[in-house]
Amino acid sequence: MAMDLITTNTSSGAASSSFTSSIDSTYKLYIFKFYDVNPATDAASFTFQVNATDDPGGDYDVSLITSTYFDIYHSEADGTPALEYRTAHDLAQAASFQPLTISLGNGADESAAGELHLFNPSSTTYVKHFYGATHYYQGADTAYSAYVGGYINDTTAIDDIQFKMASGNFDGTIKMYGVG
Amino acid sequence: MSLLPYASLAHRRKSFRVTGDVVLLSTQTASDSASLDFTSGITSTYGEYIFKFYNINPATDEAEFTFNGSVDGGSNYNVTKTSTFFQASHKEDDANTEFTYETGEDHAQATGFQTLARNLGSAADESGAGELHLFNPASTTYVKHFYGRAVDCGGGVPRIWDNFSAGYFNITSAINAAQFKMSSGNFDGTIKMWGVK
Numbered sequence: 001m002a003m004d005l006i007t008t009n010t011s012s013g014a015a016s017s018s019f020t021s022s023i024d025s026t027y028k029l030y031i032f033k034f035y036d037v038n039p040a041t042d043a044a045s046f047t048f049q050v051n052a053t054d055d056p057g058g059d060y061d062v063s064l065i066t067s068t069y070f071d072i073y074h075s076e077a078d079g080t081p082a083l084e085y086r087t088a089h090d091l092a093q094a095a096s097f098q099p100l101t102i103s104l105g106n107g108a109d110e111s112a113a114g115e116l117h118l119f120n121p122s123s124t125t126y127v128k129h130f131y132g133a134t135h136y137y138q139g140a141d142t143a144y145s146a147y148v149g150g151y152i153n154d155t156t157a158i159d160d161i162q163f164k165m166a167s168g169n170f171d172g173t174i175k176m177y178g179v180g
Numbered sequence: 181m182s183l184l185p186y187a188s189l190a191h192r193r194k195s196f197r198v199t200g201d202v203v204l205l206s207t208q209t210a211s212d213s214a215s216l217d218f219t220s221g222i223t224s225t226y227g228e229y230i231f232k233f234y235n236i237n238p239a240t241d242e243a244e245f246t247f248n249g250s251v252d253g254g255s256n257y258n259v260t261k262t263s264t265f266f267q268a269s270h271k272e273d274d275a276n277t278e279f280t281y282e283t284g285e286d287h288a289q290a291t292g293f294q295t296l297a298r299n300l301g302s303a304a305d306e307s308g309a310g311e312l313h314l315f316n317p318a319s320t321t322y323v324k325h326f327y328g329r330a331v332d333c334g335g336g337v338p339r340i341w342d343n344f345s346a347g348y349f350n351i352t353s354a355i356n357a358a359q360f361k362m363s364s365g366n367f368d369g370t371i372k373m374w375g376v377k
Contacts, residue, residue, distance in 0.1 A: 002200035003200040003201055003202045003376075004200045004201055005200075005201035005377050033227070033228060033376065035227055035228065035315040035316045035325070036316055036319060036321070036322050038322065072264045072266055072281065072344075072346070073264060074262060074263065074264045074286050074287075074288060074347075075262070075288065076262045076288055076289045076350070077288065077289075078288035078289075081264060081281055081283060081286060082281065083266050083281050108321070109321065109322050109323050109352050110322070110323065111322040111323065111325070112325070113315035113316065113325035114315075114325075114327075115313075133327060135315075135325040135326070135327050135346045135347070135348070136325070137323055137325075137348055141262075142262070143262040143263055143264055143346065143347045143348055144264075145264055145327060145344075145346035173227060175227070177200075177201065
């Protein structure tokens with residue numbers, strides 16, 4: 001299985017990081033790996049949304065997503081850890097951005113890292129599945145792991161994706177890979 | 181003679197396609213070993229390192245497979261970390277299932293080894309397998325995130341364990357070595373380290 005680096009976006013005080021080319025039928029799986037994601041606004045969520053080919057250059061506000069979101073956390077102070085489903089961070093036929101984290105810390109050494117898999121975005125037959133795992137330093141000095149899964153409920157091909165914070169700008173590196 | 185350069189080029193191209201931008205950096209094989217140490221190759225060259233391990237078979241039944249990082253090239257494996265650990269399990273006799281957080285396998289600003297897989301069986305056909313992702317270990321700005329997933333055939337009552345570990349090394353010094361070992365006793369197995377461009 002080959003995994004080819006296609007694009008690297010490095011953000012510094014950026015409002016968003018978009019991938020607007022090379023998402024096509026060349027690969028059946030696109031993997032986005034991100035690290036050193038550090039927001040300007042404390043406790044903001046790191047999120048993503050897509051554009052379909054029938055909304056070229058769109059505002060990432062049309063594609064409907066149905067998803068799940070759960071996380072697990074443990075504080076540096078050894079507070080009670082927990083594994084929780086987050087109803088406020090899943091989506092049900094909503095066109096809003098899908099959170100990959102909650103409350104990411106903005107301290108100088110605080111960040112998020114993880115990956116998002118987007119399956120066969122060029123399909124014109126099926127909905128488009130995705131899943132992601134993100135590991136981050138939450139603003140209250142806690143280790144969080146967040147797991148999202150879902151589908152973009154659209155049979156139109158997806159060719160753009162955008163990552164941004166729910167509030168404010170961010171630093172970070174996001175790489176897009178094609179697989180198989 | 182004239183075909184040799186073309187054959188070599190074709191071979192290189194084939195190799196590139198096979199590996200893509202995930203590069204195998206090191207393979208280590210344990211045979212009744214106390215640990216496997218990766219003390220070179222963890223640098224700023226790659227933003228992510230993936231360790232894949234398989235055929236992990238401990239000498240001691242129901243021991244944990246663990247790892248730690250080092251900031252001094254492997255002289256000490258004792259980096260402060262905060263982490264989580266949860267698991268699912270299912271017995272061969274279908275007696276019960278579990279889906280639980282394991283407070284005994286996480287860390288809160290502790291320097292001990294992080295469990296990747298619990299309760300590995302030591303019988304001849306029992307083993308564990310999985311992977312560990314370590315992000316940007318060379319950063320001198322941010323903490324270093326990691327996560328692992330491993331499955332193993334448990335000792336005692338035969339069962340599958342599906343183990344999820346994650347956390348961060350709470351240090352802004354670069355991590356430049358990693359060690360894998362059992363919580364008790366030696367082990368057999370193979371661990372491969374990959375760099376992701």
